[in-house]
Every structure is written in structure tokens, then in C-alpha cells.
Amino acid sequence: MYIHLVYYSGDRSLVENIKKDGSAGIVADKMFFLDAVDNDGDALRFQHNNGSHFDVIFLEKGCAQSVYETILDAVRENRTILETDIREKQIEGGLT
Numbered sequence: 001m002y003i004h005l006v007y008y009s010g011d012r013s014l015v016e017n018i019k020k021d022g023s024a025g026i027v028a029d030k031m032f033f034l035d036a037v038d039n040d041g042d043a044l045r046f047q048h049n050n051g052s053h054f055d056v057i058f059l060e061k062g063c064a065q066s067v068y069e070t071i072l073d074a075v076r077e078n079r080t081i082l083e084t085d086i087r088e089k090q091i092e093g094g095l096t
Contacts (some may be wrong), residue, residue: 001075003034004083005046007056008090015057019091039068047073062092 008015032054042061046077047053058064067086074081 001071001081002049003036003071005032005034005040005056005079006083006085006087008087009054010057011058015059015090019059037068037071039065044068056090058090058092063089 008018030074033047033049034046035049038045038047040055042053042064043057044064044067045053045055055076058067067084067089070084071081073079
């Protein structure tokens with residue numbers, strides 16, 4: 001399945017900074033076409049169609065699991081997810 005994904009890139013400190021001050025200057029908004037995903041705790045590892053991979057970090061493990069389940073449900077039901085924006089899921093919970 002190929003997904004056009006919108007997410008906050010970078011390490012955990014970037015995602016935490018977005019949560020704390022919301023500065024648009026900190027946001028790295030990137031889009032990729034994806035063909036696979038692995039679940040790894042509070043991060044999801046996506047496989048790019050060129051063979052490279054990247055991790056998308058979440059402040060709450062449950063939010064990562066929710067995104068993972070949404071993708072799996074679409075595969076099981078033979079639905080195509082063309083685009084998904086997971087930025088809000090990345091910063092839900094965690095820091096207040």
C-alpha cells in the first residue's frame with residue numbers, strides 16, 4: 001500500500017518542542033510515498049519505495065498504535081488510504 005503521509009520529521013526533541021511552543025519555524029512538514037510500516041513502541045518505521053526507511057516519533061505510544069491499526073484495518077478491508085495527516089497524533093498527550 002502506498003500512502004502519502006504528512007508528519008513532523010526529526011527526533012523526539014523536535015516533536016516535544018512543537019508541543020511546547022507550537023512555533024511554525026520548528027515544523028518540518030514532509031510527504032512521502034510509503035509501501036510498508038513496522039510498529040516499534042512509540043515510533044512507527046516506514047519503508048520508502050526507494051528502499052530507505054524513516055521513523056515517525058509520537059509522544060504517546062497509544063497514538064502510534066492507533067495510526068498503525070488504522071493502516072492495518074485499511075489493508076484488511078482492501079481499502080486504499082491515499083493520504084493521511086498524522087501530525088496531531090504525534091503531539092497528542094505527552095507534555096502539557
